[in-house]
Amino acid sequence: MNLFGMQISVLKGFAGVCLALLTAGFANSASMSSDHSLYEELQGPFDSIEDINTACVGCHNLSESELHDTIHWQWDGKLDVINNYHPNVASNSNACGSCHIGYGLPKNLTGGIEPAAVDCLACHDTSGEYFFSRFHQDGAECTMCHDDGAKALKNQVDEEGYRFKNFSLAEMAQMVGETSVASCGSCHFFDGGADGAKHGDLDSALINATFEMDVHMSAEGANLSCSDCHQTVDHKMAGSLYSFAGPTDDGHVSALKGPQATCVSCHGLAPMKDERLNEHTDTIACETCHIPTYARNGIATKTSWDWSTAGKLARKQKPLIHYDDEGRVTYSSQKGDMSYGEDLTPVYRWFNGEMNYQGVGMSVDPAQLNEINSPQGSAEDGKSKIYPFHQFESQLPYDTATNQLLPIHLAGSDRTAFWNGYQWVDSLQAGADAVGMEFSGEYGFTSTVMSRVINHTVAPAEMALNCNDCHTAPSAMAGIAGLYTPGTNQPGWLTKVGLGIALITLIGVLLHGFLRIIFSYRRK
Amino acid sequence: MSEAKRIYLFKRFERIWHWSQAVLIILMMLTGFEIHGLYSLFGFAKAVDIHSTSAWILMVLWVLSIFWHFTTGEFRHYLPSMKGVIPQVQYYLVGIFSGAEKPFHATEQAKHNPLQRLAYLGVSAFLLPLVWISGLGYLFYNELADSWLQSLGLGLSEIALIHTVAAFLVLIFLVAHLYLITTGKTVGQHTRSMITGWEEVSEEESIKN
Numbered sequence: 001m002n003l004f005g006m007q008i009s010v011l012k013g014f015a016g017v018c019l020a021l022l023t024a025g026f027a028n029s030a031s032m033s034s035d036h037s038l039y040e041e042l043q044g045p046f047d048s049i050e051d052i053n054t055a056c057v058g059c060h061n062l063s064e065s066e067l068h069d070t071i072h073w074q075w076d077g078k079l080d081v082i083n084n085y086h087p088n089v090a091s092n093s094n095a096c097g098s099c100h101i102g103y104g105l106p107k108n109l110t111g112g113i114e115p116a117a118v119d120c121l122a123c124h125d126t127s128g129e130y131f132f133s134r135f136h137q138d139g140a141e142c143t144m145c146h147d148d149g150a151k152a153l154k155n156q157v158d159e160e161g162y163r164f165k166n167f168s169l170a171e172m173a174q175m176v177g178e179t180s181v182a183s184c185g186s187c188h189f190f191d192g193g194a195d196g197a198k199h200g201d202l203d204s205a206l207i208n209a210t211f212e213m214d215v216h217m218s219a220e221g222a223n224l225s226c227s228d229c230h231q232t233v234d235h236k237m238a239g240s241l242y243s244f245a246g247p248t249d250d251g252h253v254s255a256l257k258g259p260q261a262t263c264v265s266c267h268g269l270a271p272m273k274d275e276r277l278n279e280h281t282d283t284i285a286c287e288t289c290h291i292p293t294y295a296r297n298g299i300a301t302k303t304s305w306d307w308s309t310a311g312k313l314a315r316k317q318k319p320l321i322h323y324d325d326e327g328r329v330t331y332s333s334q335k336g337d338m339s340y341g342e343d344l345t346p347v348y349r350w351f352n353g354e355m356n357y358q359g360v361g362m363s364v365d366p367a368q369l370n371e372i373n374s375p376q377g378s379a380e381d382g383k384s385k386i387y388p389f390h391q392f393e394s395q396l397p398y399d400t401a402t403n404q405l406l407p408i409h410l411a412g413s414d415r416t417a418f419w420n421g422y423q424w425v426d427s428l429q430a431g432a433d434a435v436g437m438e439f440s441g442e443y444g445f446t447s448t449v450m451s452r453v454i455n456h457t458v459a460p461a462e463m464a465l466n467c468n469d470c471h472t473a474p475s476a477m478a479g480i481a482g483l484y485t486p487g488t489n490q491p492g493w494l495t496k497v498g499l500g501i502a503l504i505t506l507i508g509v510l511l512h513g514f515l516r517i518i519f520s521y522r523r524k
Numbered sequence: 525m526s527e528a529k530r531i532y533l534f535k536r537f538e539r540i541w542h543w544s545q546a547v548l549i550i551l552m553m554l555t556g557f558e559i560h561g562l563y564s565l566f567g568f569a570k571a572v573d574i575h576s577t578s579a580w581i582l583m584v585l586w587v588l589s590i591f592w593h594f595t596t597g598e599f600r601h602y603l604p605s606m607k608g609v610i611p612q613v614q615y616y617l618v619g620i621f622s623g624a625e626k627p628f629h630a631t632e633q634a635k636h637n638p639l640q641r642l643a644y645l646g647v648s649a650f651l652l653p654l655v656w657i658s659g660l661g662y663l664f665y666n667e668l669a670d671s672w673l674q675s676l677g678l679g680l681s682e683i684a685l686i687h688t689v690a691a692f693l694v695l696i697f698l699v700a701h702l703y704l705i706t707t708g709k710t711v712g713q714h715t716r717s718m719i720t721g722w723e724e725v726s727e728e729e730s731i732k733n
Contacts, residue, residue, distance in 0.1 A: 468567065484679065484681040487560065490561070494692075498689070501696055502692060506699050
């Protein structure tokens with residue numbers, strides 16, 4: 001029975017690998033079938049980056065309308081929910097807009113993002129220069145990606161010169177191609193204020209990942225790119241937490257559809273050689289064992305952020321910046337105190353794929369740790385598994401009269417923006433005005449926690465959690481409601497009573513034997 | 525002293541069964557209590573492997589021994605009866621110290637004393653099946669959970685609880701058993717007969733029975 005099961009799982013694994021190779025092959029042949037450098041439309045010269053878009057959509061005439069329908073354009077979810085890093089998009093569209101795939105966001109985003117020209121090269125640049133230059137030349141707020149406003153990098157730039165100035169717009173347009181780890185990472189690696197700061201499982205080391213960092217993305221491993229798993233249909237991306245499906249989906253995916261952004265879509269539910277390990281997959285998500293720690297690529301992720309200390313200024317109203325020994329920003333006047341961690345052990349909890357998010361103005365209890373988002377699920381709902389999470393705590397401003405979190409107006413050209421004027425009342429009032437909230441003028445700071453599910457940086461099998469990690473005390477699964485983990489979960493009284501009676505029996509028989517010896521000597 | 529007489533109490537299969545069961549049960553206790561989390565000896569993974577492999581061997585042995593007991597009629601040695609139980613208890617509590625005559629002497633017709641008869645019946649008809657059934661529930665929990673285990677209100681923790689309670693009872697039985705086999709005519713008498721199959725009884729005793 002075991003042997004049979006093993007063959008099945010080996011076959012499944014093999015099928016998964018074939019599928020990955022097959023789709024990787026398709027991807028390559030697609031980019032090989034046309035040479036964009038030969039197209040007349042792309043010969044340039046281009047005066048502006050918008051002109052490149054005009055050239056692109058001249059042939060790809062459906063792409064824009066497709067993209068307008070995607071999360072990368074609409075930011076559905078992101079626009080309405082808050083996080084506890086840079087808490088809200090509202091009123092900060094200038095700063096947030098550097099990561100939008102258009103050419104700048106309108107100031108007021110309350111009604112969603114209207115269709116407009118799409119910046120194709122934001123994702124399809126292969127030179128590595130385009131999106132880098134775009135961030136640095138279109139007036140993006142430095143502080144969004146660099147906690148110290150890139151102060152530390154300025155010396156480097158002075159010494160080494162600008163990193164990229166090799167290609168003209170026309171050359172970059174001719175080099176258009178598939179998305180890459182680097183192009184996706186230009187937004188997804190640097191959000192939260194620094195490399196790897198927000199997603200403990202996504203950082204720039206993945207561009208040249210080693211096998212230990214990520215078995216899927218490293219060249220020695222599967223050598224996959226982001227889009228090999230996050231496949232698109234009409235530019236719609238698979239695997240977003242906002243869509244309440246994807247990373248936790250157990251459904252089978254047709255091979256013709258290509259892999260979805262789930263472990264199971266390539267590996268199935270019984271991918272391991274040991275059937276006993278496969279028995280775990282009904283309860284334990286793959287990631288839980290196979291991403292034993294995160295932020296382990298030599299790049300730290302943020303573990304906490306205290307906005308309440310932001311705004312302290314040095315003499316002459318100059319902003320302060322403190323670094324730790326590793327060069328990480330531990331305090332900046334723009335942001336407050338921040339702390340970091342590497343090689344972190346996740347927090348484990350039940351998750352059924354549904355994440356409850358909160359919006360601007362969320363009610364808080366200042367005496368408690370408030371959940372900014374809460375992964376749904378339990379042992380009883382029949383569809384949850386235990387997933388690894390990065391838990392991030394921060395102190396956020398709230399209105400002490402109404403106990404509602406307040407949006408912060410961070411960036412812009414006006415003095416009410418916190419990063420210009422460093423006045424909480426002004427920036428909270430401006431933030432509240434932007435979303436139509438009342439602000440009493442009295443504010444405080446309250447503790448919040450956010451849970452981010454960890455899906456990337458799958459480690460080599462030898463590094464995965466082993467039996468002892470969960471089945472001997474202290475168990476990695478300790479304290480998870482409704483989970484029975486053999487070896488650690490039995491009631492204390494059972495051992496005490498069981499061993500107690502056995503011990504009494506032992507003492508009893510030893511005493512009996514002792515008396516036998518005494519009496520037999522007496523009889524002699 | 526009367527002359528000694530030897531009777532053949534334990535057949536070859538019975539002895540092989542007894543000793544392989546002894547080894548397997550001790551191995552399962554060692555690994556089982558490690559899985560329970562009492563100590564670390566083999567490591568959890570190895571302990572689970574040894575525990576389940578031994579379990580399968582033991583279950584095969586169990587089926588064979590049921591077959592053997594019924595086809596040879598040996599099951600009669602385990603038919604429950606209260607006859608002679610009280611004198612046997614009195615002997616263990618009092619007589620054994622004063623050097624009184626044993627109330628029971630083994631014969632080919634009744635190789636176990638009345639107390640043994642009940643204890644062994646209890647162990648093999650109730651306790652060990654409880655271990656095996658709960659153990660199978662444990663092994664096949666995923667396959668059986670949805671179909672009927674959960675409808676019986678048995679989650680993995682309940683099954684594990686039953687299994688562990690049974691295991692402690694087996695441990696208690698083992699302690700008592702290891703001691704009581706020293707209460708023969710000599711300390712090693714019962715052990716020797718379980719090894720060779722032969723038990724020495726005096727002529728006088730065999731006549732009396």
